[in-house]
Structure formats: structure tokens, C-alpha cells
Amino acid sequence: MNRMENFKNGLIKDNPVFGLYLGLCSTLAITTSLNNAIGMGTAVIVVLILSNVIISAIRKIVPDDIRIPVYIVIIATLVSIIQMVIEAFAPALNTSLGVFIPLIVVNCIILGRAEAFASKNGVLDSALDGLGMGLGYLLAVLAMSFIRELLSSGGLVLTNPFNTEQVWMNLSLIPEEFRISLFSSPLGAFMTFAFLAAALTAYKSHAAKKAAAKTKEAK
């Protein structure tokens, strides 16, 4: 039960992006389209699960003093592999994400989970934690890119990352004169993020108030 609880926390309550403000850079930069968000989110999930599993497996062998460099080398190796895979099989995704794929190495979520969770817990728990936090990241970038792409281009486009000619979904919802191109600019990114983070804070304080009222009634 505790495991399930851990897993759920990563999704909403302790969402790594909106709750803990980790991995902001890539969240703001790549959320101009849904395609980018899905690609980046998947890459982060894969790296996060693998790095958590490896680090948790070797946690008893690594000396405490040099653990951070060891973690970074493991993560960098994993990211190099992912980068080569994306370059080979999804070249379009590689061009649109650009330098942000190698920069997964310095995504605070991954090193943060390695240090805070994987270095103290077993392999299975760490894998689940990686999946939960990774899905939390994916959820955050999906929410951001959904709002930004919808408002700036008026529609949503989904294409097969391995074959860009195959379009899965192409919706056009907002007529041209009502589109707000500002949302694809840096200002739009910061604004969308600020409002979503404020919404999460409001939701959390509302839930806390409700819980407090309930315990009062019970008394």
C-alpha cells in the first residue's frame, strides 16, 4: 500500500515540476508542441527508471564521498545511449528537441531522485519511484504544451515520431483571429507555468482545509 502511495505522490501532490520546482529548464523550453512534450517526457521516464534501478543496485558498493560523481557518470552514460537511439530512429524529434536531449543529464529530477530515493531504497521501490516521478514530469509537460500549443496555434497536432509523414491527429479548434501567438514565446511559457503552479498550490491548500474540517467534525 505504501508503494502505491509513493507512486501516487509523484503524480500530483509532490509533482516534481509544479510542486518541487525541479527540471524547470526543459519544461519551459520544449513545451511549444505536444509532440516535443511526449518525446521529452518519454526520454526522461526511461532515463529516470534506468538510473534509479542502477543506482539502487550499486548503492552498497559506492563509497559515500564520491557518490555524486558516480551518479553523474551513470546518468550521462544513459543519456548518451538515449540520445543515440533518438538520433537514429527519430531524427525529427532530435532536431526539434536539440540540445535539451543531452541536457537531460543535468535535469535536477534525475539526480535529485538518485540522491533522495534510489541511494536509500531497494531496486523495485526505486523503479516504481522513477516511474511515478517520470509520469509526474510527463503530466506536467503535457499540461503545459497542451495549453501553449492550443492557444498559440489554435489546434493540436500529433505525428508519429518515427515517421513524420504519418499524422495521427490534426485538430484545428480556434479560428485564426482568436489565436494568441504570445503563448509560444518565452513570456507565454513563464505565464503558463506560473498559473499552473499557483493552481496546484490553491488545490493543495483547499484539500488541506477540507481535511482539517473533517477531523474537526470527527472530534
Next chain:
Amino acid sequence: MFAELATLLITSVLLNNAVLNQFLGLCPFMGVSRKKSSALGMGIAVCFVIIAAGLVTYALYYFVLVPLHLEYMELVSFILVVASLVQLTEMFIKKTSPSLYKSLGVYLPLITTNCVVLNVCLINISNNYDIAHMLVYTIGTPLGFALVLYIFSTIRERLDAANVPTSFIGNPVALIVAGLMAMAFSGLAGII
């Protein structure tokens, strides 16, 4: 040649600012901008780390990795260089200015995971910069970062006294300020 380098310098400091246009280094940008003094200290430390890391990784790539055909080790070797340089900076600051060391706290070792540092090293290579361009870009980018970090910290000190809706207190309102700064900086596009 000179005009081109000057353009690159202005672009890397102002127009294509690391924080506001490329969204790099947001963690320290949000984390250490509460006080002017720590923002300034952080800016200088980041400048030092980036300039040193940019030079070392450039030399490492062209004198070691390319002759040995180990280009695919780029990411792993670069991050090791950055991590060791940050360790050195940390030891240096701890010795020379204990008060600054305290105020930077956990954000000092976290310069390793500051995306600006790794980004500069990687862009120097992937854009095939020659030595002059590399130097200008490596110096310009951290200057832009330090400048924006300092401006942001001065605004944030005033923000503490402002009356903000409860859910926006703290980071959300700071992000809105950052967005407005980004809009102001995009207005500078006319200088070139």
C-alpha cells in the same frame, strides 16, 4: 570578423539570453535570487565555472577526443570536467569567503547541474566555433546569466513587500516577473 564577433557577444548576453530566451539555469535563477548579495556571488561563481569549463572542454574535445575517435564520450567527459571544476570553486569560496559559502548553500555544488554550463560546452562543439567565436560565446553567455540574475534579485527583494494573491506567493509570482523580463528583453532585438 570583428563586427561578427561583436554581434555574437550582444546576442549571447542580451538577445539570446541563457535564462530568459533559452530557459537555461532556471534552478539557481529561482533559488538564489532572494537576496542581492547571494545573487551577485552566484553570478560570479557561475561566470568563473563556465569560462573555465568552456576552455577545458573545448581543448579536451579537439586535442583528446577527436584524435582518439571518442566523440561519443563527449557528454560523459564534459560533465566530469564540469563537476570537478565546481568542486574546485567550492573549495576556493569556502576558503576565501565563508559568509558567501553559507549564503549560497546547496546551490553551490548544484552549479554542476546548472544547464547553462553544460549547454555552453556542448554548443561550442556542435556549432563548430573557432577559437575566437568560442571565447566570445563562452564569456558572453555567463555574463548574460549573471546580469539577469542580479536584475531579477533586485526586483524580488521588492516583491517580498508586495501584496500578492495567496496562491501566487513565492515562486509563481516570481515566474510572472521573469516572464515580463523576458518580454522586455525581447524588445532589445532591435539593436542588431
